[in-house]
Amino acid sequence: MKTIKLFLSFALMATIVTSCQREEIIVNNIDSQPVISLNQLLNSYELWYVDINQTLGPGETPFLQIAFTVSFRNGIFYANNNLVGFGSQGNGFGIDVGTYDAYNMILDVNHDIDGFQTFDVFQIDNNTIELYNPFNDTSYFLNGSQRNNFDYDFVFYDNIHYFLQEYEAWEKTFTSQMGVLNEFDNENYLQFLAGGNDSEFRSSQDVNISNTNNIYWDYTGLYGVGNINGNFYLKTLTLDYDFFENEFFELSVINDQRIELYHPSSQTVYEFTGRGYIQFLREPNALGRESKDLKQLKKRKQKTTKQDNPRNSTRS
Numbered sequence: 001m002k003t004i005k006l007f008l009s010f011a012l013m014a015t016i017v018t019s020c021q022r023e024e025i026i027v028n029n030i031d032s033q034p035v036i037s038l039n040q041l042l043n044s045y046e047l048w049y050v051d052i053n054q055t056l057g058p059g060e061t062p063f064l065q066i067a068f069t070v071s072f073r074n075g076i077f078y079a080n081n082n083l084v085g086f087g088s089q090g091n092g093f094g095i096d097v098g099t100y101d102a103y104n105m106i107l108d109v110n111h112d113i114d115g116f117q118t119f120d121v122f123q124i125d126n127n128t129i130e131l132y133n134p135f136n137d138t139s140y141f142l143n144g145s146q147r148n149n150f151d152y153d154f155v156f157y158d159n160i161h162y163f164l165q166e167y168e169a170w171e172k173t174f175t176s177q178m179g180v181l182n183e184f185d186n187e188n189y190l191q192f193l194a195g196g197n198d199s200e201f202r203s204s205q206d207v208n209i210s211n212t213n214n215i216y217w218d219y220t221g222l223y224g225v226g227n228i229n230g231n232f233y234l235k236t237l238t239l240d241y242d243f244f245e246n247e248f249f250e251l252s253v254i255n256d257q258r259i260e261l262y263h264p265s266s267q268t269v270y271e272f273t274g275r276g277y278i279q280f281l282r283e284p285n286a287l288g289r290e291s292k293d294l295k296q297l298k299k300r301k302q303k304t305t306k307q308d309n310p311r312n313s314t315r316s
Contacts, residue, residue: 038102038121039296042072045127045144047080047092049155052140052300057309060138062114065299066280068155070142075099081280083163084256095279105314107131118200120314134313149193153233159224160235160253162300164192168212168276169204170259179268184247189215190239190272192223194299197221202237212276224253237261 001275036044055303063079064070068086071078071093080086081129098111107119119131127144156163164170170190190203202217209215219241226236228250237251248263254271261270 031290038105038107038186039072041121041123041129042107046147046151047071047145048129049145049150050140050300051143052302053304054141055112055138055302056307056311057133057136057138058306059133059138060300061117061133061136061138061140063109063111063117064131067094068300069094069100069150072100082166082278083156083159083280084166084274084277086156086279092147092150092152116211120311121124122311123130130311132309132311132313134315137311139309139311147270148157149274157232157253157301160251162194163194163253164225164259166196166280167257167274168278169274170272171209171275172245172270173258175269176270179263182263182268182272183241183268184266185264185268189217191215191217203239212235233270 020310026123030216034088042048042106049069050064050067050266052065053201066081068083069078069080072169077094077098077100078090078093078095079097080089080092080296082089097113098109100110101108102121105121107121107228113247117133118134118135122132124130124141129142129144130139131137132140135266156200168191170192172188172190173184183291186205187203188207189209191202192201193202193205200220201223202220204215204217206215222240223241224236224240228234228236228240233252237249239247241247247263248265249270250265252260252262254260257274257277258272259272262268263270
C-alpha cells in the first residue's frame, strides 16, 4: 500500500512539474517575440504587394510608386512593374531591377534607374511591413504572400487602366459583321496616356500603320474605366468624344495583347491588339528610348487622400 502511495506521489509531482514547465513555455511564447533577422523577414514571403493606397507622407520613392510587387532574393531586388506578363514574367517575381542589403532593420536598395535609397523597416503584423524613407518622410506598406496563393488576377483587373497604358497604341484588328453602322467604326487606333490626370486617350483613323510613331492622332479626350456589378472580369470603358458624344463599351481582356470592346448601342464587337509594348524599367528598348524616359509614362496613383506621416526615423 505504501509502495502504491509513494508511486502516486511521484506521479503527481511529475505531472505538476511537467504542467508548470508547459505553462512556462506557453507564457514565454506569448510574452517573447521571435527574434529573426531582417533578411529572414524579407525572405519569409516570395512576393510583397505594394499597397499604394496605404502610403503615408508627402513624398514618393519612384521605384515603389511604379511597382505592383517587389521581392528580395539573395541580394537581388525584383519588381513587377508591368501588368503585361504579370504572374509569368520572371516566374512571377518580375524583373531584376537592382540590389539590396538588409541589416539592423535597415534596408538599403541600389536601384538600376533611381539609384540608392534607404529605409527603416517596421514589422506591422505577420505579413505586413512598413518601409519608411527618412529622406522624404514617406512610408510604403507591403503585404507578404507566396506565389502559389497570390491573386495575380485580382491585381490585374483592379489596375486594368494601367494595362491599357502599357502599349504605344491599340490597333483595331477585328470588327463583327453584326451591329449597326456608327461613328466609332472609323476609329482604327487608340492610345491611353499616363501621367498628368492619368485619364487621357487619343484616337486615329489612320489605316495599316506599321510604326506607331507615324500614327497621326486625330483626337484627344478623356477616358474612364469602371466596374460591372457581379462580374469582376468585365469592365466598362467610356471614351469622351466632344464632337459627337461619349462612346460606351464593355471591356474584356482576351490575352496580354488583345482586348475586346463591345459597343451596346450598336451591338458591335471590336477587337484591338496592342502595338509597341512598353516594359517599364529596363535597358534601352527596340524603340531606342531609355528606361528612365519610359518610367515617367506610368506611375501608380494613390486613390486615398494623402495623409501626413506620424513616423519618425529610428536612426540616431
